[in-house]
Amino acid sequence: MVLGGPNRPGESQGNGFAATPIVSLRLSVNDVPVSLWLKLEGYAPHGSIKGRVAQALWQDISSRIGPRTEIIESTSGNLGLALASLAARHRVPFTAVVDPRSSGAVVAAIQSLGGRTVTVDTPDGAGGYLLTRLGYIQERLRDQPGMLWPNQYANPANPRAHALGTAPELRTQLPRRPTSVLVAVSTGGTLAGFRDYVTAARPDWELIGVDVVGSAALGGRRGPRLLPGIGASRQSAFLPQGYRPALRVAPAEAVSACVWLRESTGIGVGASSGALVAVALRLFRAAPHRGSVTCLCPDGAEHYLGTVFSARWRERLPVVDVARGVEVTAVESPRFDTLPGPVGLHEGRVVP
Known part of the structure; x- marks a missing residue:
């Protein structure tokens, strides 16, 4: 049996979230x-701690979302899934920049919510793909007006x-x-x-x-x-x-x-x-x-x-x-x- 502490799972903590068990x-x-x-x-x-982060990021950028805004974010999977869900709810286009190590199930879930996924497959020379993902985002921000990046890596x-x-x-x-x-x-x-x-x-x-x-x-x-x-x-x-x-x-x-x-x-x-x-x-x-x-x-x-x-x-x-x-x-x-x-x-x- 798993309980949530002073609030049972499904009960609000006052911030819009239930306490996790x-x-x-x-x-x-x-x-x-x-x-x-x-x-x-x-x-x-x-489905992950990134749900909390996605909600906080969305609140931070919400005043900058307009009728032609498209949101883009680099993600290993979980944050992308959470942002895809929020984007679908608010009818805002969303692109998740992922890499070959991202879970296929998460990528499919993002797509099922209407999110677009871009897989970068060039290693960044530093043991992973993060720098390649961020480079792709910088290209999109430069080339496409209206693209909005929450930037989970530096956003307070x-x-x-x-x-x-x-x-x-x-x-x-x-x-x-x-x-x-x-x-x-x-x-x-x-x-x-x-x-x-x-x-x-x-x-x-x-x-x-x-x-x-x-x-x-x-x-x-x-x-x-x-x-x-x-x-x-x-x-x-x-x-x-x-x-x-x-x-x-x-x-x-x-x-x-x-x-x-x-x-x-x-x-x-x-x-x-x-x-x-x-x-x-x-x-x-x-x-x-x-x-x-x-x-x-x-x-x-x-x-x-x-x-x-x-x-x-x-x-x-x-x-x-x-x-x-x-x-x-x-x-x-x-x-x-x-x-x-x-x-x-x-x-x-x-x-x-």
Whole structure:
């Protein structure tokens, strides 16, 4: 059973969104009991945490949308799907610029909503396709008047959606005890928003960024990357000085964690969530009495059935057992009947 904390799934949080559910896994790691919390953003509008970002971006650009406007955005998949849905609702043409690593299911879903997809297939020389996607957008902006780019990579609406929404929502759902909160990095907007919230509201959290090997999102050496939705070919504009603490994960570790989680609990999450779970298990082993780790899981398993959850696809990866010495003893989602009121918002500022 999965519940949403003070609001059940489907009940409004006051920002137009329902609270996404949180589930607690009671684990034994090398015979030490620990708690792993998973906030499942696959239950958010449009099927991922990017639904929150899309709504914030749309609100930011809405005053600039006219009768001849066409919206264009670079996306690995999830944000494009969310924007395609909003564009269809408002009858605004939308183009998603994707690449060969984007989920075929997500691309098809964007098209089913009336969105146009353009697949760039030239690697950017930095381990991915991001720079190629952005180059295509710059060409379209130059050549086609009326083209509007929300720019998820630098628009302050991206981190603000998390500083004023996702992070305080999570705080109302967790027990008021110390925990390490793990956030995956791509544009860096989620981590920057959580950083801003933690700085202002000061929950008892250790905030840790999680990136993949080969990503330059937090600085460091660029290299080939396999998984969509985590990592980037360039440093995050929201985190120009990088972020610490941060940990990196190899693709095989993230995939192993996804498979272990589904097989041991029935909970399906995407590749970036697998990276978080892999780091959580690593942290528990390194500090057996850490006690609690929380993962902000960006999406579910449905867009990864042909990759992460395909045995044939996984043959390209080395075999890694991230769950060695780990036993799931219970899967719980406790009802918090008495919680302090949610952290409030006042004139766009976080109020503890």
